[in-house]
Amino acid sequence: MKDKKETYDLIVETAYKMFAENGFDKTSLAMIAKGVGISKPAIYYYFDSKEKLIDFLFEEICKEIMIQSTITVDDLTVNNFEQFLLNFGFKMIEEQERDVYFNKIFNEYILLATRNDKYMTQLNKIQKSYFENFSMLMNYGVKIGVVNRDNVENKSNILVMVIDNIGNFILTGLELDYKGTWEEAVKSVLKGVRND
Amino acid sequence: MKDKKETYDLIVETAYKMFAENGFDKTSLAMIAKGVGISKPAIYYYFDSKEKLIDFLFEEICKEIMIQSTITVDDLTVNNFEQFLLNFGFKMIEEQERDVYFNKIFNEYILLATRNDKYMTQLNKIQKSYFENFSMLMNYGVKIGVVNRDNVENKSNILVMVIDNIGNFILTGLELDYKGTWEEAVKSVLKGVRND
């Protein structure tokens, strides 16, 4: 029982890294087995098929994203709103610069989703929650008077687009002032409030 | 000679669509041959290998992007600067909504590039020219007084990030007010000029 758990985790971790580095198609079960230090058929004891292994990893990743993208609005005030937004982005940028695997494998899943509704349904849920979180945040900003009420949804969309795409550009090795760009995006969006 | 040209073009067109729809690995030469209406070995008369075919399409796509992303600043004035930026984005959004193949296959190449320097070198050139074009445009905007000179590079980056990511979101079928978001991005970036 103890050994089962350990091998299982090793398969999951190794598959995660190898799928991220080589892609799903160019990562065979034989490669994963070799990486773990077991034989190929041993993987089938834990996962019914390669596809099931891919599906399992997708669900794990989705859960993680849902947790990370959650925003709680409770402690936000006029004084810390901008700093909160800035920190949220900075934290994401730092995480994406640190963990290359995550973005690579997630892009694999996005491409998979464009060809397979099973993944697209799940992906759309994540996107929706992402946009809703930022929308909620910006509307709260309007409420406390730090965001101009005009085109709130579009302002929210801009922030999502920028922070999401920073990850993609990091992936290509492009060295840009990402934090500066995020800061400018936040400031652009918060500009123009009438204090009357 | 005439027949050669026709078959050649058919292979290129069919491969383009099939690679976009199924991905490189899940599109075999047999499938392409069947789509064209020839036998598999016939493809080898035109392309030395599957990889060479993939490389050729990549170069074609790169050329097209380089042309489309080129911006000429000559006719821009204080009066038409904002409208030019808006139209540039609107045109890109419309094209991306129309041609689904282009974005799908380009994302394939981006993933390929993260695993193969041959493609990454080319991809980085495209990105560089893209950022430079927008940077040049924004600096021209500063010069004629429609863009605030503070953080010009970051403002330019925001526009690139937004317009680039709109394509990705269209790919996932997400229905958003893309044109409105672009409009808001342009206005956010152009805001705050001091007319003194």
Add this chain to the structure above:
DNA sequence: GTCTATAGTCTGATAGAC
């Protein structure tokens, strides 16, 4: 739980006739 052995399928690529 993990192994060896292997079935069955598909792949990219080549040889050689027409």
Add this chain to the structure above:
DNA sequence: GTCTATCAGACTATAGAC
């Protein structure tokens, strides 16, 4: 130029011993 025939190799997955 295009074909039929065929290759070696890699793949997922399974059977059955231990």
